[in-house]
Amino acid sequence: MKQLCFATNNKHKIAEVSQMLAGKYKLLSLEDIGCHVELPEEQDTLEGNSRQKAEYVWHNFNISCFADDTGLEVEALGGAPGVYSARYAGPQRSDSDNIQHLLKNLEPHQNRRARFRTCITLILDGKEHQFEGIVEGTITTDWQGNKGFGYDPVFMPQGYNKTFAEMTPEEKNLISHRGRAVQKLVVFLSTR
Template identity: 40%
Template sequence: MTNPTLAHGSTLVLATHNAGKLAEFAALMAPFGITVVSAGALNLPEPEETATTFEGNAIIKAQAAARAANLPALADDSGLCVAALGGAPGVYSARWAGPDKDFAGAMARIHEGIGTDDRAAWFTCVLCLALPDGQTWCFEGRVDGQINWPPRGTNGHGYDPVFQPEGETRSFAEMTDEQKNAISHRARAFAAFRAACLA
């Protein structure tokens, strides 16, 4: 299946209601002349994420947004995987924070769960591009590192304060957006997407 090319001047729906993700992707897309509008801004419903893999959930979200908006849609599903927790929270990363998005509680749960055990962890991101006809293409990115405690930094979002990428002394939350975007799992997935789909 040939990769689609998103031309300069295209509009792309980002299948998210998360303002942080929208800002991140809008900045990544700006050099290509692509307008990014969020599913939230279009008042699109959020589909239930019933898959057990990042790829499966990204496909669900991208296809739902593409059909509802009748535009190409990009969805990401990403999460933090902790070796000592058997890869959890993984695809359930957002759900660990609960309906109130209590990431401080979720980070404490990880810390308590691993104790002084293996602190190896990785962030995974799968991007899915969907067309209104249902066709999809997926791209994966991963960054390895470790859990640091206590949480450090105030930038970023989610689990960034407890994740220290390999080769770094800072957590993701101690980096500027530019520094994080240069090495993050989302940036790596985006690089694969860019090479395949952006003119």
Template identity: 40%
Template sequence: MTKEIVIATGNLNKLREFKEMLEPKGYEVKSIKDFPDVPEIIENGSSFEENAEIKAKTVAEAIGLPVLADDSGLVVPSINGEPGIYSARYAGDHDDQANNQKLLKKLGHSDDRNAYFKTVLVGMKPNGEKIKVSGIVSGEILLEKRGQNGFGYDPLFFVPGKQKTLAEMSDDEKNSISHRGKALRKLTTVIDNW
């Protein structure tokens, strides 16, 4: 028996990461693009967790199926935690190039380039039953982009333990250490009981 689960995203890169982790466990993974009646989601929370919960609840109530939603972002402590919950729209609306340029400009030639990616993943059933997991990967922001894979800030995010940016890693390598990969692995240990 296939278990249907909807990912509250239209981002194909993100959807692919969810499919790679959940389909082997017997889940049929869909996105909100498969459901034309999903209302606009207003992400007005003040934290990754609040935004993930808003997305999951809105979609679960609209379509009547279990929904997973994540809110993820890059946190750079030396610039007051920016871009944080505004990571995808830091310099506009989901413009990776502009976001990267703004981040580099804001950091300038600062010596403190430590950063981390954080994901909070919330699962919500139509009856309100909820699960939550999170994941973090630490690294530093380079002065210029490296690598062709990944998306968002991946070409600037250097992982010292791997001596590569996230954009220089294969999908499997990235998933093994990434914030979303860690959260998804935690999810796979609790989702069947949810």
């Protein structure tokens, strides 16, 4: 089985994507390849950050890899937090702080439309490919559910009456932004 590095140390992301690539590739984490540094994320777009992380791994560890960057884009907040979603409430990268900050900023707004967007950059044998996944939804007024991570307890995907945090991992993977981007990645990899 071919090996492929997912350029992250986020165990939640690794578990989600491992399920989707099962039997096709052996998925390695940054820890698995001996990368113990914080990958650079200095770009102002999701595409730029995912590319920067994938290029870092490719150039320093010479292994085919992919990296993602995900942002929650809230319409009433002009697309914020966007590329700054993980550190929206500060450099401590706390999910609960980020959610509290988001809900406070949305208090004066009726419009609660939002979308999650994931961009994946794959570097396979030195060639770059990008994949995008988007899921539309709304931000709830309070926390609902205890599964998932990030903004999952306050994001209700369009057409559903429960948040990502109330869904099983399998349910979420079928419709999530990351799931959609990874599905495109999986289809691409299955032709290689």
